[in-house]
Amino acid sequence: MGSKRASDTRLACRRCDQCGIRTGVKSDDDDVCVLQCSLCGKEYPFYKSQREDRQLRAMEEKSDMPSACNTYDTIIVGGGPGGLSAGIYALRAAMKTILIEKGAPGGQMAINKGIENYPGFIDINGFELSERFLKHAKSYGLEILQEEAIAIEPGIEFHSVRLANGKTLKAYSIILSPGGISRTLGVPGEIENLGRGVSYCATCDGFFFTGKPVAVVGGGDTALEEALYLSKIASEVHLIHRRKEFRAGRIVQQRINMEPKIKVISNAVVTNIISDGNGVSSIVVKNGEGAESELHVEGIFIFVGFAPNRKLVPAGAKMSEGGFVLTDERCESSIPGIFVIGDLRQKYANQIVVAASDGCISALAAARCVEMRKAGFTNCKLAA
Ligand SMILES: Cc1cc2nc3c(=O)[nH]c(=O)nc-3n(C[C@H](O)[C@H](O)[C@H](O)COP(=O)(O)OP(=O)(O)OC[C@H]3O[C@@H](n4cnc5c(N)ncnc54)[C@H](O)[C@@H]3O)c2cc1C
Numbered sequence: 001m002g003s004k005r006a007s008d009t010r011l012a013c014r015r016c017d018q019c020g021i022r023t024g025v026k027s028d029d030d031d032v033c034v035l036q037c038s039l040c041g042k043e044y045p046f047y048k049s050q051r052e053d054r055q056l057r058a059m060e061e062k063s064d065m066p067s068a069c070n071t072y073d074t075i076i077v078g079g080g081p082g083g084l085s086a087g088i089y090a091l092r093a094a095m096k097t098i099l100i101e102k103g104a105p106g107g108q109m110a111i112n113k114g115i116e117n118y119p120g121f122i123d124i125n126g127f128e129l130s131e132r133f134l135k136h137a138k139s140y141g142l143e144i145l146q147e148e149a150i151a152i153e154p155g156i157e158f159h160s161v162r163l164a165n166g167k168t169l170k171a172y173s174i175i176l177s178p179g180g181i182s183r184t185l186g187v188p189g190e191i192e193n194l195g196r197g198v199s200y201c202a203t204c205d206g207f208f209f210t211g212k213p214v215a216v217v218g219g220g221d222t223a224l225e226e227a228l229y230l231s232k233i234a235s236e237v238h239l240i241h242r243r244k245e246f247r248a249g250r251i252v253q254q255r256i257n258m259e260p261k262i263k264v265i266s267n268a269v270v271t272n273i274i275s276d277g278n279g280v281s282s283i284v285v286k287n288g289e290g291a292e293s294e295l296h297v298e299g300i301f302i303f304v305g306f307a308p309n310r311k312l313v314p315a316g317a318k319m320s321e322g323g324f325v326l327t328d329e330r331c332e333s334s335i336p337g338i339f340v341i342g343d344l345r346q347k348y349a350n351q352i353v354v355a356a357s358d359g360c361i362s363a364l365a366a367a368r369c370v371e372m373r374k375a376g377f378t379n380c381k382l383a384a
Contacts, residue, residue, distance in 0.1 A: 071170045072096045073370045074363070075161050077149045077312060078177035080107020081352045082342030084133040084142075085359025086175045086366075091140035093367035098169065099137075100161065102148035106130025107179050108343075109352050112203050118352050129352070152176065152314050154335050156378055172337060172373040173366040173380075176325075177359070178312055179343045180350075183305040185217065189273030189280075190302075197280025197299050198273060202226035206233045209299040215240055215283055217270055218303035224248040224256050226303055231261040238295060240265045240285060273300060308344045320346040328381070330365035331358050336379045337369050 025035055074090050076083045079101030090097040104110060112126035121129065138144075148164040158170040182200040184190055190198055199205040202216075206229060214234045216227040219241035225248075227239045239256065244267050246253055256262055265285060271292060272284035283300055286292045308324050318326040318334040324346035331339045341358030343350045369380030 070168070071158065072098050073171060074173045074175055074366045075100065075159075075169055075171040076175045076177060077152070077161060078107065078179060078309075078342070079105035079134075079144065080177060080179045080342060080355060081109050081130075081133060082177035082179070082355035082359045083107075083175070084130075084137045085356040086177065086341060086363045087137040087142040087359075088140060089360050089363030090175070090366065091137070091142055093363060095363070095367055095370060098143045098145055098171075100145050100147055100149050100163070100169075102146070102164075104130075105134045105144065109133075111201060114203055115352065133356075149178075149312055152312050152338070154314050154316070154338060157373070159337055172370040173339065174337065175331075175339045175341060175359075175362045175366060176312060176333075176344065177340075177342045177355070178309040179355075180306050180308040182302070183307050185270060185302055185304060187271055187273060189275060193273055193275050193280050196275065196278070199299065199301050200303070202229050202301050205299070205301075206230050209234050211235050212298040213238070213296060214299040214301060215270070215295065215297045216301045216303065217241075218305075219243055219246045219248065220303065220305075221248045221252060223303035224252045226301055227262055228252070228255055228259060230301065231259050234261070234299070237262045238265055238297060239263065240268055240270060242269050243267065270300070306343070306350065310344060313340070313344070314338065322346070329361075331362040332365060332369070332381065336381055337366075337373060339366055 073095035074097050076086050076090065076097065076099040079099050083099055083101070084105060087097060087099050106127065106129075109115070109126045110130040114123055115121065115126050115129055116123050118124065118129060149161050150164050151162040152174060153160040153162065155170075158172060159174045161169045161171070161174065163169065203226070209230070210233050212234055213236045214230055215238040216223055216230060217240045223239070223241070224246060227237050230237050239262055241264070256264070267288040268285050270283050271286045273280055274282045274284065274294070280298055280300055282294050282296050284292050285295050310319070310323055310325070313319070313325055314335060316335060317338065317340070320326055325333055325340040325344055326346050327333050327340050331341050331345060333340045339362035341362045342355035345358060347354065372380040
């Protein structure tokens with residue numbers, strides 16, 4: 001062992017004939033190297049050759065991945081509550097797992113200042129809850145790669161995830177949890193004043209409008225709940241909705257009617273957001289007859305819908321009309337071995353507890369699916 005070169009110990013890599021996953025170096029000598037499958041533990045001694053050495057060296061140059069080999073049982077894309085919860089369950093199911101996250105772990109949960117409906121916490125800051133999810137996942141040794149996934153390519157034996165850095169990772173199963181983003185109004189002044197009076201998150205930015213007039217745009221549950229939240233902070237809240245009726249639930253509508261600070265403007269749309277140079281100073285509202293008027297507000301909170309992040313959804317996966325991925329009860333999409341969870345999945349409610357629940361279901365189902373795929377079945381739906 002004494003005269004071996006340092007680089008030899010890290011490079012060798014081949015597929016285990018029992019598990020099908022790639023092996024890493026357990027030990028090596030000048031002539032004989034022992035590889036070991038990281039899943040079943042089977043050992044593979046072999047004699048080194050210069051050709052092998054060259055191939056392996058080239059592999060090392062191409063890859064700076066945290067593990068010796070780029071093949072996993074499952075790859076989780078997205079580190080919001082769905083992805084992190086999937087990570088916890090995947091590791092507990094002894095799957096070789098990596099989570100790809102392009103930003104900070106926690107997703108939308110991390111930007112929410114006060115979460116009052118995650119069981120076990122009467123009121124918790126979203127950043128703190130994200131830290132707790134992350135710490136929990138890391139306690140099982142979850143490998144997290146900070147990188148953007150740019151494509152998912154379904155395969156027969158393995159599915160692939162292409163990364164923005166040019167690398168490709170492979171896995172028997174993929175758990176896709178990239179969440180989504182709020183829709184915009186698309187009016188002049190909206191993008192220009194983002195963070196200067198235009199916001200998509202009242203719980204994050206409401207504090208900056210203490211004692212000031214604001215507008216809320218939208219007619220669903222989120223818009224009305226955020227209007228109620230803002231009525232505790234702002235001097236007045238103009239709730240603008242393009243239809244005559246709200247889509248929100250009855251209870252929240254009753255609470256809106258009982259709140260004197262909230263003034264409802266229905267059958268109207270915002271056509272312009274005006275700035276005085278320091279930030280939003282007014283908005284232009286057009287009513288059902290087409291007449292426009294200027295309304296003095298210093299903040300505008302927009303809740304006109306949510307766009308699921310479907311950029312990575314592979315062609316062929318069945319989608320709902322609204323652009324959400326259709327899955328079975330195990331969160332498996334119509335492509336065997338590709339699971340979709342959280343806000344990207346078609347379901348009744350987009351909430352942290354639901355994303356976390358999806359994470360659990362998908363990881364347990366993926367573990368079964370991986371077993372099936374390793375046994376040679378390409379369609380793990382047979383295991384359902
Ligand atoms: C303002 C606001 C307030 C909310 N309040 C509450 C509340 O009080 N209670 C509640 O239960 N829910 C609340 N929600 C909803 C809740 O936050 C979401 O339902 C939940 O976060 C969805 O989790 P997710 O894991 O599906 O996705 P997300 O939380 O959206 O996380 C997705 C992650 O994937 C990453 N990602 C995306 N694309 C890629 C890519 N290509 N490569 C790598 N990484 C990628 C993102 O960076 C992100 O971190 C709120 C949402 C918002 C916007």
